[in-house]
Amino acid sequence: xxxxxxxxxxxxxxxxxxxxxxxxxxxxxxxxxxxxxxxxxxxxxxxxxxxxxxxxxxxxxxxxxxxxxxxxxxxxxxxxxxxxxxxxxxxxxxxxxxxxxxxxxxxxxxxxxxxxxxxxxxxxxxxxxxxxxxxxxxxxxxxxxxxxxxxxxxxxxxxxxxxxxxxxxxxxxxxxxxxxxxxxxxxxxxxxxxxxxxxxxxxx
Numbered sequence: 001x002x003x004x005x006x007x008x009x010x011x012x013x014x015x016x017x018x019x020x021x022x023x024x025x026x027x028x029x030x031x032x033x034x035x036x037x038x039x040x041x042x043x044x045x046x047x048x049x050x051x052x053x054x055x056x057x058x059x060x061x062x063x064x065x066x067x068x069x070x071x072x073x074x075x076x077x078x079x080x081x082x083x084x085x086x087x088x089x090x091x092x093x094x095x096x097x098x099x100x101x102x103x104x105x106x107x108x109x110x111x112x113x114x115x116x117x118x119x120x121x122x123x124x125x126x127x128x129x130x131x132x133x134x135x136x137x138x139x140x141x142x143x144x145x146x147x148x149x150x151x152x153x154x155x156x157x158x159x160x161x162x163x164x165x166x167x168x169x170x171x172x173x174x175x176x177x178x179x180x181x182x183x184x185x186x187x188x189x190x191x192x193x194x195x196x197x198x199x200x201x202x203x204x
Contacts, residue, residue: 004043008044012024012029013057026040051110059114059121070129078129119157127149139188
């Protein structure tokens with residue numbers, strides 16, 4: 001990636017996250033970076049192209065961070081850590097970020113493409129995670145990993161869509177998600193794996 005292209009991405013992303021996509025113009029970015037619009041369009045033929053690349057860079061970063069979270073940890077340790085993180089954020093208030101709001105309202109095609117890539121990334125990660133759990137004797141061997149991963153992803157997305165459509169309170173969203181995922185995950189555990197998990201959670 002060229003230095004100019006990287007500079008544009010670095011300047012655009014935080015501004016769009018703060019005030020929304022529509023409030024950040026190409027003119028503003030060019031003025032801030034000291035470049036011409038002609039130079040901007042060499043790297044991004046349109047503002048849509050810029051937004052699309054910002055999203056893809058963000059997705060790649062998320063994928064690396066998720067992989068880092070599970071590196072050198074057992075499946076049970078990962079679940080305990082994720083539970084701990086969830087508990088720490090239980091009192092946080094839910095507010096749709098300006099960039100996501102604009103993306104959904106004014107850039108529906110980009111939003112759908114983003115969701116499709118996120119779905120694929122989640123599916124691939126869960127397949128790896130569940131296979132790892134089977135290797136550790138945590139998840140039942142007879143479970144079809146591809147189907148299980150698909151169920152988890154679809155359930156997560158369904159709950160998110162329902163929460164948004166019904167304008168649910170943050171605490172109700174967390175309760176619904178926690179209850180649903182607890183039921184799904186417990187059905188995948190071996191008896192030994194569930195015992196290990198309960199012990200780890202109790203110790204934590």
